[in-house]
Amino acid sequence: MPRPSRESYGDQKPPYSYISLTAMAIWNSPEKMLPLSEIYKFITDRFPYYRKNTQRWQNSLRHNLSFNDCFIKIPRQPDRPGKGAYWALHPAAFDMFVNGSLLRRRKRFKLLKSDKEILENELAALTNINRIFFRTTKPLPWKLVMELLF
C-alpha cells in the first residue's frame, strides 16, 4: 500500500493516480474507511495541485470509486449520520500495486462476477439491518426483532 503522509509537490501534479491517492487516504484513516468528503480533504490538504479544477478531478475520482472493484461502498451506520457512504479498500486488493507504479498498476483489480454478486448481497443485507435502526430514538425491542428475522 502506498503510504505517503507528508509530501509536497507544490503546484505540480503529484505522480499518483486517483486510485493511488484514494487508497492512501483510506489506508491513512484510523478505520480504513472514509466518506467521499474526507477523501477529497486528504488530497487537497496535502496536494495543492488539487485545489483547482475540483469539479473535474472529483468527478473522475468518483468514477474510480464506482468503477473499480478495489473500492467498496460501506453503508453508513445509523449512529454515525452524515452524507454519503464510507469507502474502503477490498481486502483482496491490498496488493494491487505490487509490480506496478502508483501511476499505473500492472493489472486492474477485478472481482469475479460471482464474488461481486456475493459481496453486493452482503452489503445490501447490511443496509437492511441499518434501516431497522434508522431514526429510532428509543431502543428497539430486539428480542422481538430477532424472533421475527430468524
Place this chain on the structure above:
DNA sequence: ACCTAATTCAATC
C-alpha cells in the same frame, strides 16, 4: 507500435 490502465465528459439516477 502496441496493450490496456487511467482520465475525462457527461447522461442518468
Place this chain on the structure above:
DNA sequence: GATTGAATTAGGT
C-alpha cells in the same frame, strides 16, 4: 452522491 458508457489520453514494455 453514485453509476455507467463512450471516447480519449497516456504509462510501460
